[in-house]
Amino acid sequence: PVPVPILRALTETVVRAPGLQSASARIIGAQELQLGPRRSADELLRWVPGLWTSPHGAEGKSPQLFLRGFDAVHGADLEVRVGGFALNEMSNVHGQGYLDLGLLIPEVVSELRVDKGALDVEQGPFATAGSVHFELGVPETQRGLRLSYELGSTHRHRGLAILAPRGAPSGTFLAAEAMTDRGYGQNRGSQRLVVLGQAVIPTPAWLGRLTALLGAHALHFGEPGVLPLAAFESGRVGFLDSLTPYGSGRSERALVGLTLERRLGPGRLTAKLHAQARHLALDENFTGQLLSPLHGD
Numbered sequence: 372p373v374p375v376p377i378l379r380a381l382t383e384t385v386v387r388a389p390g391l392q393s394a395s396a397r398i399i400g401a402q403e404l405q406l407g408p409r410r411s412a413d414e415l416l417r418w419v420p421g422l423w424t425s426p427h428g429a430e431g432k433s434p435q436l437f438l439r440g441f442d443a444v445h446g447a448d449l450e451v452r453v454g455g456f457a458l459n460e461m462s463n464v465h466g467q468g469y470l471d472l473g474l475l476i477p478e479v480v481s482e483l484r485v486d487k488g489a490l491d492v493e494q495g496p497f498a499t500a501g502s503v504h505f506e507l508g509v510p511e512t513q514r515g516l517r518l519s520y521e522l523g524s525t526h527r528h529r530g531l532a533i534l535a536p537r538g539a540p541s542g543t544f545l546a547a548e549a550m551t552d553r554g555y556g557q558n559r560g561s562q563r564l565v566v567l568g569q570a571v572i573p574t575p576a577w578l579g580r581l582t583a584l585l586g587a588h589a590l591h592f593g594e595p596g597v598l599p600l601a602a603f604e605s606g607r608v609g610f611l612d613s614l615t616p617y618g619s620g621r622s623e624r625a626l627v628g629l630t631l632e633r634r635l636g637p638g639r640l641t642a643k644l645h646a647q648a649r650h651l652a653l654d655e656n657f658t659g660q661l662l663s664p665l666h667g668d
Contacts, residue, residue, distance in 0.1 A: 395487035395501075401510060404480060412475035412505075419485050419503060422449075429559040430552060431592030432620055432653070433470050439487055441500035446470025450495045450502035454569060454584045456628045456645050459497045465653060468497040473588040474624050476546045476567050478517075478533060481508035507569050507584075508542045509535040526553040540571040542582060556611030558593035558618055579633030579640070587625040594618030596656035615656055623650045 399418050408414055413434055416424050426434040436443035443449040446459050447468035453475055463469035486494065487501040494502050514535040521529040528551050535544040545568040554560045567586040574581045595613035602608050628645035 397485045399483040399485070401481050404477075404483065409477035412472035412477055412480075415475075415477055415480060415483065415505075416503065418483060421487070422503075428594055428655075429554055429592035429620075430561040431473060431563065431590040431622060432594070433465075433472075436470070438500040443500050444468070447497060448499040450498035451505070452502070453505045453586075454507050454582075454628065455504070455630050455641075455643055456584065456626065456647075457495055457497075459495070460649065461496075463651065465651070469651070471590075471622055471624065471651070473563060473590045473622055474565065474567065474586045474626060475505060476531070476548050476565055478531060479507050479509060479544055479546050479567065479569075480505050481510065481541065482506040507544075507567075509533065509544045510541060511537075514539070514541075523552065525555050527551070543570045544568065554593065556595065556613070558595045558613040558616050559611075561590065561592035563591075564589045579631055582630045582632075584626065584628040584630070584645075588623065590620070590622040592620045592622075594620050594653060594655040597658060618655045620654070621650070621652045624648070 397420065404415060404418060407418065411430060413424055413426065413430075416422055416436075419438070421438060423437040424434040425437070426432070433445040436446060436449050438449055441448045445466045445468070447466055449459075449468075449470065451458050451470055451472070458472065458474070459468040459470055461467070482505075484504040484506065485501065486498070486504075489498045489501070491498075491502070514537045517531070517533040517535075519531045521527065521531075523529075530549045531546070532548075533544060533546045546566070548563065548565040550561070550563040552561050565586070565588040569582060569584045572581040572583055593613075596615065596618045598608065598610075598612070598614065602614065603610060608614065625648040626645065627647075628643065631640075631642045633640045
């Protein structure tokens, strides 16, 4: 018998994978971020391997950051971007690179991209220890209208509203947050209002992808200040007390940005245009000395 060749239809398989990255880089997706607590954007940073955050005041003040052996202070050695726009402040009396994440709502963070070291040409001046990029979006399974309310043990109340139209790109959403928290000790209360929205604007294919970002936040928080060990050991104050009730902080930011992305052969062109308005006021007792019985030093 003569063998008859068997004709089979050829199928095409397309495999997509992220681009090459260094051994110290990592991408943390939305599924991982949803597994842990997300009281604030600061807690999302704890997903970064080797990054330690140490808040030393009420929620609202930038925490102390440590990465790769660097004391990144309040952001001096850690670059952070939201939607591609840097949040580190070039000049701040409390520390160059001061990082305030009050603009960010944790529930609309779709991905964390982490690069340790300063070897990427896209990194900015504060990426001495590394950089963290917050990508924004709402997955299709969670799109629609979402309303939530949280109640915490420190008299914490937090309301959240997210509008993400079904059928729209994952990067299109509008979110608003209102929070108040008495805190775990004296003069550690905080209040926060945030509005954050992003939209993928329809454009011709030849132009590329155009994304608009709009955000604003207002924070008010207590500043307990320094507590001398002698005052605690003498029993004059408790461990969670404050020498003076006058310390406080206020933080506001408004951000408007446009991002244009276009493929150019094997490469990519990214152009960004943004404007920010920023205000920060801190009133804190740093030394614990009480030269004035009413107002401290």
